[in-house]
Amino acid sequence: MPELPEVESICRGLKPRLVGRCVKTAVVRCAKLRWPVPSDISKKISNQEILDIKRRGKYLLFIFDSSALMIHLGMSGFLHLVTNGNASTKHDHVDFVLDNGFLLRFNDPRRFGSVLLTEKDPLQHKLLKDLGPEPLGDDFDGKHLFNSAKNRSLAIKNFIMDSKVVVGVGNIYASEALFLAKIKPDASVCDINLQQYVLLADSIKSVLLRAIDAGGTTFRDFRNHLGEKGGFAESLYVYNRSGLPCRICGTTIEKITIGQRSTYFCPNCQKYG
DNA sequence: ACGAAGCCCTGCAAGC
DNA sequence: TGCTTGCAGGGCTTCG
Numbered sequence: 001m002p003e004l005p006e007v008e009s010i011c012r013g014l015k016p017r018l019v020g021r022c023v024k025t026a027v028v029r030c031a032k033l034r035w036p037v038p039s040d041i042s043k044k045i046s047n048q049e050i051l052d053i054k055r056r057g058k059y060l061l062f063i064f065d066s067s068a069l070m071i072h073l074g075m076s077g078f079l080h081l082v083t084n085g086n087a088s089t090k091h092d093h094v095d096f097v098l099d100n101g102f103l104l105r106f107n108d109p110r111r112f113g114s115v116l117l118t119e120k121d122p123l124q125h126k127l128l129k130d131l132g133p134e135p136l137g138d139d140f141d142g143k144h145l146f147n148s149a150k151n152r153s154l155a156i157k158n159f160i161m162d163s164k165v166v167v168g169v170g171n172i173y174a175s176e177a178l179f180l181a182k183i184k185p186d187a188s189v190c191d192i193n194l195q196q197y198v199l200l201a202d203s204i205k206s207v208l209l210r211a212i213d214a215g216g217t218t219f220r221d222f223r224n225h226l227g228e229k230g231g232f233a234e235s236l237y238v239y240n241r242s243g244l245p246c247r248i249c250g251t252t253i254e255k256i257t258i259g260q261r262s263t264y265f266c267p268n269c270q271k272y273g
Numbered sequence: 274a275c276g277a278a279g280c281c282c283t284g285c286a287a288g289c
Numbered sequence: 290t291g292c293t294t295g296c297a298g299g300g301c302t303t304c305g
Contacts, residue, residue, distance in 0.1 A: 034281070035299080058299080075298040076283080092284090109296070110282045112299060127301085154276060163300070260278070264296080 002073040003209040004058055004135070004168030010054040010079060014104075018062075022099040028106065030093045034074065034114040037094055039108045041117050045069065045096075048159050057131050057167035061122045064227070068122040074112025080105045132166045135204050139168055142198030149189040149197070155194060157185035158259045160204065169204060172239045179205040179238045184270045185263045186256065190273030210235055238264040 002010070004139055021198055026042040038044070048064040055061070060068035060079075071079070075259055084103050088095070094115050096104040116159060118125045132148075133140040148165050149200050160169050169177065180203035183196060192200075215233040242255035251268035 034299090072299085074282095074300090108282095109284070110298080112282070155285095158276085161299090167275075259276095 002058070003021075003075065003170050003211065005208055005214075007055055007058050007060060007073060008042065008212060010073075011053055011060055014060075014079070015053045016099070019052060019105070020049065021190060022047060022049050023064075024097045024099055027095040027097065028093070029088060031090070033093060033108060033111050034072070035116065037115045039119050041069075041115070042158050043069070044117055044119075056123065056128055057163060059122075059128065060076070063122075064076075067117055067119045069104065069124065070079075070114070070116040070118060070122055070127070073273065074108060074110060075113070076110040077106065077113030078110040087233060110134075113129045115244075130164055132162075132164050135166050135168050135208055140201060140205075142194060143202055145197040146186065146194045149192065153164070154187050155186045155258050156183055156200075157263055159189045160200070161259075167258040168203070171263075172236075172259050173204070173207050175209045175239045176237060179266060180207060182270050184272050185265050187256055187272045193273070238266060240264065 002151055023045050025046050028037050028039075028041065029235070031037040031039070040048075044067055045064055048067070050062055051065065052063040053060065054063065058072060060071040060073075062071070069078075070131070081104055084097060084101050086103070086105075088105075089107070091109040092107050094106045098104065106113070117126075122128060131272055133144065145165070147158075149159060157174050159165055160177065161171065161174050166182055175185065179198060181196065181200040183192060183200060211232050214235065238253050240252045243270075244253055245251065246266040246269060249266065249268050251266055253264055254267055256263050256265070
């Protein structure tokens, strides 16, 4: 599934090929996503030039003169750049037909993604305006985590997955970052000191940067080729490794459920507060 | 106000 | 072999 590094890779890849191009029309094949694709989307962006492509959290933002497209890939969404006339396949939702003989196609089997349009600054859209800082930005650090945790009492894993605290930390990276920071995932945020939050913030940055360096490998591909050597899978310390020995101390990795999600940790390396 | 649970959806894998 | 069941995931929405 596309995580933040994957979305960042897509953004960097599309930018040089799409900025400056015009969208001739948008063809909606299946409007049913997390929210319905706006019925007037084609009318609103037809003959509009793509001025810029940005990322905010896991949202891709296509900036036009008087509107912006907000695309979230959910967990199975994918954007293909194909030649116009390319036969559509199952789960193709929207085609953005470009002025150069190509089209940008949004495909999403599980429909957790979204294609939305806004006519104001997308950063002020209700889905984006309350988001926390970017994890790789300068305004995200241990002090930010420490201050955000004041007067709260939830599990640290749920805390760092809260997009109001910091964006882009998904289920996989949450387990990995907590392992690197040596904190048990079910520890309460109020039992963690500033020094540990500094290490945790560094761990989040580190794991995301390593994933970007791995080329934005998706875990969907990883699963399809389970057992084979694949990019980021080789770097995982705990995720999807229950029953296997910790790469650091050899203790058996355990799996628990926190917030209805699978959570992996080393009972020896990771501590409470 | 906060925290936890519910929900959306499909593909895949495991169990019968 | 074919069916059923359970699980995975992001993140908004609802409930307590």
